[in-house]
Amino acid sequence: MKSLPKLSWWRHAMRAAVLLFLFAIAGSNLHRHYKSQYGGQVEIDAHRGLRVIDRLNGSSPHLDRRPVTVSGGLWSFKVRGLRISDPLAVLSGLLTSRALPAALLLSVLIPVGGALLLGRVFCSWICPMGLFGEAVCGAKRWLERNGVQLLNLDISRLPKYVILVAGALICLLFSVPFLFWFYPPRIISDAVRDTWSGTLMTGELVFVGILLLCELVLCERLWCKCLCPGGGLLAWLGSARRLRVRQDQDLCTSCGACDVACPYDLAPSHSSLGGECDNCGRCIEVCNDDALQFHVRMPRPRNQSLVMLCICAVLMAAPSVATAHHIRGIPHYSYQENYPQVPLFEEFRDAGPWTLQFTFWPIPTQKALDLALYVKHTTTGNPYDDAVTFRVYQHGEDLSEGNHPFQAYANPRHIHKVGWVYEEDGIYYAQISLGEGDQAISETFRFQVGKVKPNYLVLGGAGAAVFALITIVAIIKKRQTSGQVPGV
Amino acid sequence: MNRMTRRRLLEGLLSTVSSTAVAGWMVRSRARVLARAESWREAVIRPPAALPEEAFLSRCIGCRQCGDVCPNACIQFNRYANGIGAPYLRVREKACILCMRCTRVCPTGALQAVPTDTGEDIQAHVKMGCAVVDKNICNSYNGFACGACVQACPFKGQALKALTWERPVVDPEFCVGCGLCEKACIVYPQAIRVKPQSVKS
Numbered sequence: 001m002k003s004l005p006k007l008s009w010w011r012h013a014m015r016a017a018v019l020l021f022l023f024a025i026a027g028s029n030l031h032r033h034y035k036s037q038y039g040g041q042v043e044i045d046a047h048r049g050l051r052v053i054d055r056l057n058g059s060s061p062h063l064d065r066r067p068v069t070v071s072g073g074l075w076s077f078k079v080r081g082l083r084i085s086d087p088l089a090v091l092s093g094l095l096t097s098r099a100l101p102a103a104l105l106l107s108v109l110i111p112v113g114g115a116l117l118l119g120r121v122f123c124s125w126i127c128p129m130g131l132f133g134e135a136v137c138g139a140k141r142w143l144e145r146n147g148v149q150l151l152n153l154d155i156s157r158l159p160k161y162v163i164l165v166a167g168a169l170i171c172l173l174f175s176v177p178f179l180f181w182f183y184p185p186r187i188i189s190d191a192v193r194d195t196w197s198g199t200l201m202t203g204e205l206v207f208v209g210i211l212l213l214c215e216l217v218l219c220e221r222l223w224c225k226c227l228c229p230g231g232g233l234l235a236w237l238g239s240a241r242r243l244r245v246r247q248d249q250d251l252c253t254s255c256g257a258c259d260v261a262c263p264y265d266l267a268p269s270h271s272s273l274g275g276e277c278d279n280c281g282r283c284i285e286v287c288n289d290d291a292l293q294f295h296v297r298m299p300r301p302r303n304q305s306l307v308m309l310c311i312c313a314v315l316m317a318a319p320s321v322a323t324a325h326h327i328r329g330i331p332h333y334s335y336q337e338n339y340p341q342v343p344l345f346e347e348f349r350d351a352g353p354w355t356l357q358f359t360f361w362p363i364p365t366q367k368a369l370d371l372a373l374y375v376k377h378t379t380t381g382n383p384y385d386d387a388v389t390f391r392v393y394q395h396g397e398d399l400s401e402g403n404h405p406f407q408a409y410a411n412p413r414h415i416h417k418v419g420w421v422y423e424e425d426g427i428y429y430a431q432i433s434l435g436e437g438d439q440a441i442s443e444t445f446r447f448q449v450g451k452v453k454p455n456y457l458v459l460g461g462a463g464a465a466v467f468a469l470i471t472i473v474a475i476i477k478k479r480q481t482s483g484q485v486p487g488v
Numbered sequence: 489m490n491r492m493t494r495r496r497l498l499e500g501l502l503s504t505v506s507s508t509a510v511a512g513w514m515v516r517s518r519a520r521v522l523a524r525a526e527s528w529r530e531a532v533i534r535p536p537a538a539l540p541e542e543a544f545l546s547r548c549i550g551c552r553q554c555g556d557v558c559p560n561a562c563i564q565f566n567r568y569a570n571g572i573g574a575p576y577l578r579v580r581e582k583a584c585i586l587c588m589r590c591t592r593v594c595p596t597g598a599l600q601a602v603p604t605d606t607g608e609d610i611q612a613h614v615k616m617g618c619a620v621v622d623k624n625i626c627n628s629y630n631g632f633a634c635g636a637c638v639q640a641c642p643f644k645g646q647a648l649k650a651l652t653w654e655r656p657v658v659d660p661e662f663c664v665g666c667g668l669c670e671k672a673c674i675v676y677p678q679a680i681r682v683k684p685q686s687v688k689s
Contacts, residue, residue, distance in 0.1 A: 026556075033561045067589065071556035076595055078553055083595055085551070093549040093596050101597040104549075158500055166508040174515050175546040180573055190552070342581040343677065348529045359677045374625065374677055383624040413630045415677070 007281040008134075011124055015131040018074075019192055025070045026193035027053055032068065049196060073189035074126070075180070076107065083107035086186070087115070087237070088230040092179045095171035112237060113310065119238030120278035123224060123231055128192075129184035129208070130224055130278075136212050137220045137263060147477025148470060153219045154265070157276060160225075160232035167229050179229055184208050224278075225264045231278075239275035245283060246295035258283035258292060268292055344369075344449075351441045353378055358432065358445050363419065369449060373416040373432055383414035388434045390418050395427035425450025531684040532576035533665060535563055536584060536614040537591040537600045541686035545571045547598035554590035554599060563590060577616070579667025579682055586610055586642055586666050607643065610664060617665030617682040619648065619658045626679035628655040637680045640672035656680065 031053040034040030044050045071078050076085040085107040094100050114121060123130050140150055170178040180186065187204040194202075215222045224231055245268055258268040261282045268283040284292045343359040350356075357374040371392075375384035390406060407419035422428070428449060433442045531541075535554055538544045550573030555563040562582035563575045570576050577584060588602040588610070602613045619637075627634035628650075635654030641647055647662035648669060656669070658680075667682045 029556055030561070033559060036559055067559075068557045071553040071593055072551050076549060076551035076553065078593060078595070085549075085595060089549045089551065093547065097543070097547040097596070097598075099547065099597070101595070103595045103597070107595055158496065159503070162500060162503045162507055165504045166511060169504075169508045170512050170515060173512060176515055177548075177550060177573065178511070178515065180550050186550075193552075342578075346677070357677060361676060370676065372676055376624065381624070413627070413675075414624045415675075417676075 006285050008285060011280065012131060012134070014125050015128060018126050019128050019131075019188075022073055022189050022192050023195070026196050029068055029071070030196050031057070073186070073193055074128075075183075075186040075189065084110055086230065087111050087233055088179055088183060089186075091168060091233065092171050092177050095168055096175045096177055109310065113307070115234045115237035115241070117241060117307070118243045118279060119241035119275065120231060120234040121243075122234055122278075123228075124278040124280035127185045127224075128188040129228075132188075132208075132212055133215060133221050133224050134263065136215045140216055140220060143470065146475070147480075148473055150216065151218050155219050155222065155226045157226055157264075160227050160229060161236070163227060164229035164232040182207065183230060184211065184223065184228075185230065220265075221263045225276075235275035237275075241275070242297050243279055244295055244297065245277065245279065245281070245292055248291045248293070251289045252291035253289050255288070257286045257288065261286040345445075345447050347445055349443055349445075350378060351443050352435075352439065354384060354434075354441065356432070356443055358430065358443075360447070366421070367423070367450075368419060368421045371418050371420055371430065374414065375416070375434065384434065385414060386434065388416040388432060390416075390420075391431045391433075392420060393429055393431070395429070422449055528683055528687045531686045532570045533579060533616050533667065533682060533684045534686070535575050535577065535590045535599055536586065536588060536610075536616055536664070536666075537602050538616070538685075539598055539600065544598050545574055547596045548574045549596055549598075550574060551595065553593045553595070557589045557593045559587055559589065560585045577667065579670045580678055581671075583667035583671040584616065585668070586614070586664070588614075611643075611662065614664040614666075615685055616667075617684045617687075618660045618663045619665065619667075619669050619680050619682050621656050621658060622679045622681070624679075625675055625677075626656065627675060628653055634674065636672045636674050637669035640668040642666060642668060 027049055031044065031050050034043045034050065044054050069080055074086065075089045076083070078084075083103060083106065085104060087108055090100075090104055090108040093104060111122070140152075144150060167179040170176070182204075187208055191199075191202065191205050211223050219226070247268060252269065254269060256269060259266075262268060263280065263282060264276055264278070266277055279294070281294070284294065343361055346357070346359045348355060348357050355376050355378045357376070358372075359374075360369045360371045362369060371390060373388055373390075375388070376382070377384070392406075405421060407421075409417045409419065426449065428447055430445045430447065431442060432445070433440065435441050534541070534544055539547060548571070550565075552565060552573075552575070554575050555561070555565060560582060562577055562579075562584055564578060565573060565575055575590075586605060588605045591599040591602045591613075594601070600613060602609050621629075623629040631653075633653040635650055635656070637656050638644055638648050638650040638654060643662050643664070647659055647664070649657045649659065651657055665682045665685065669680045670678050670682050673680050
């Protein structure tokens with residue numbers, strides 16, 4: 001037994017595997033999509049990650065038209081015919097729509113059954129927020145061992161039930177999926193899947209980051225212990241769970257190691273583990289006296305068979321129907337850059353009697369744009385055909401000296417169009433003037449060309465500086481204490 | 489002990505009521521974001537066989553399975569607008585090819601399952617919007633016979649008919665709003681556009 005890795009490592013590995021699985025599935029789905037499209041191979045070759053998947057699959061020249069078998073993320077997902085949903089997602093959907101479709105109800109039976117039998121094992125074995133929370137907790141304890149004083153406030157566990165009930169009420173009253181917005185497992189699983197399309201930093205991830213920072217500075221496992229509405233729901237479901245940590249009072253030496261180790265500030269040495277405990281097993285690991293063990297409290301045989309029957313029924317009620325499928329009607333356009341029909345920018349604006357539609361498209365392989373203006377009478381729908389002046393100036397640039405050159409086109413059928421070459425990426429303003437005298441209209445549109453990236457160097461540098469500062473403080477404190485010990 | 493639990497209960501009740509009030513006020517003050525878009529400029533096209541906008545947004549839990557199974561990857565998601573986390577289409581970018589897989593994967597019934605992808609089933613269940621031709625800028629109405637939109641239409645001859653010189657005419661009764669015509673249009677800005685079903689005109 002001693003040679004096996006500790007339970008914690010199995011849990012960390014499991015949660016990392018869940019994240020990796022979500023990541024791999026999203027990539028595989030995207031690869032499959034491009035593989036089935038005319039011209040999709042160009043996209044695959046241009047994408048580093050997709051190239052790897054392509055190599056793993058053995059790049060067959062045939063179009064791949066297998067249907068997707070795994071879809072969704074931690075909020076709700078489907079593997080062939082089997083659907084699994086987060087109980088919180090189902091609760092939120094039930095309250096916002098006041099309807100519970102059979103598919104949604106069936107999808108929640110396994111998670112709810114799991115929570116009834118095993119408690120909050122989702123938190124300790126699957127949830128990525130739990131993984132990050134434990135990592136932060138580990139970092140915090142390391143820092144504290146090295147002399148950095150960080151707060152560990154004693155915060156009540158009540159708020160998570162308050163958030164759960166209040167969130168449920170808001171879902172019910174306003175019909176908005178309120179709980180969906182700030183639920184970290186959902187945010188992280190969506191973010192992991194979005195990395196394939198190049199979206200890395202979102203407001204939601206910043207929120208998760210702030211939570212983790214609060215955990216580092218204020219209170220260990222703040223989110224999971226005190227705030228998580230999903231954890232609250234699972235804790236409530238798991239309050240009469242079968243799998244529990246049991247204390248053998250004859251072996252216990254009351255050393256208190258388990259109480260210190262418990263991530264949720266519970267007290268395994270007093271056997272006061274309610275629904276809050278997520279069966280993570282930290283207390284069992286740190287116990288030197290083998291006084292704590294997992295214990296399965298078996299229900300009466302009648303109930304047990306009922307539970308088994310329920311699980312079997314769920315598994316049988318979700319058969320998979322895979323249909324080979326002919327994709328119809330795809331116009332054979334490639335995704336290549338020489339077919340950019342999608343406007344990069346489109347804005348409608350009402351000015352006087354006219355409706356202005358300002359759009360632009362990129363000109364491939366050049367730092368240039370086609371600016372187009374379509375002016376239509378708001379009531380009659382007649383087009384405006386007289387002269388239109390374009391002036392473009394950069395953010396912070398004086399309009400009078402904004403002399404960015406245009407290449408005028410012969411206006412094709414009521415659309416006013418100019419080609420514009422720009423020197424650098426950035427924020428620009430287009431001033432569009434039309435009409436004369438009293439009827440003159442001048443509208444300014446703000447737009448962005450190219451990539452205006454956040455300054456990762458500054459962000460990373462700031463992070464590294466803070467980390468370096470903490471480390472230096474830790475080292476100095478450690479030296480001071482080790483220097484003082486002989487003197488004292 | 490009894491007093492303690494009573495106090496906790498009171499605390500819980502008070503904080504629940506107050507936090508519901510505060511968060512509810514915040515949700516209401518974000519009404520601009522949550523507003524159900526009714527004008528054409530703000531409204532978006534939902535995936536096929538979606539419930540009416542209001543019911544659709546209350547049903548959808550934002551699991552994104554429809555986007556995962558879409559073989560054309562035309563279903564998009566926005567975290568901050570268009571019904572937060574709910575799916576929508578930008579048909580000029582990528583239009584719906586009417587395979588109906590998203591309707592069958594949806595766990596909540598926000599998209600009503602369409603059993604097959606035959607023309608009859610699609611005509612019976614799907615109404616994402618309706619195409620509208622702008623005769624001012626359409627090539628075919630201005631002396632340059634084009635017909636790209638008519639050729640792209642999956643219900644060619646019913647939903648989108650070509651008059652002489654390929655001038656397109658939409659029949660709103662048959663048009664399901666898939667957007668393949670808008671995708672195919674070669675005019676910049678596009679001369680044929682799908683008006684989302686949620687637009688009240």
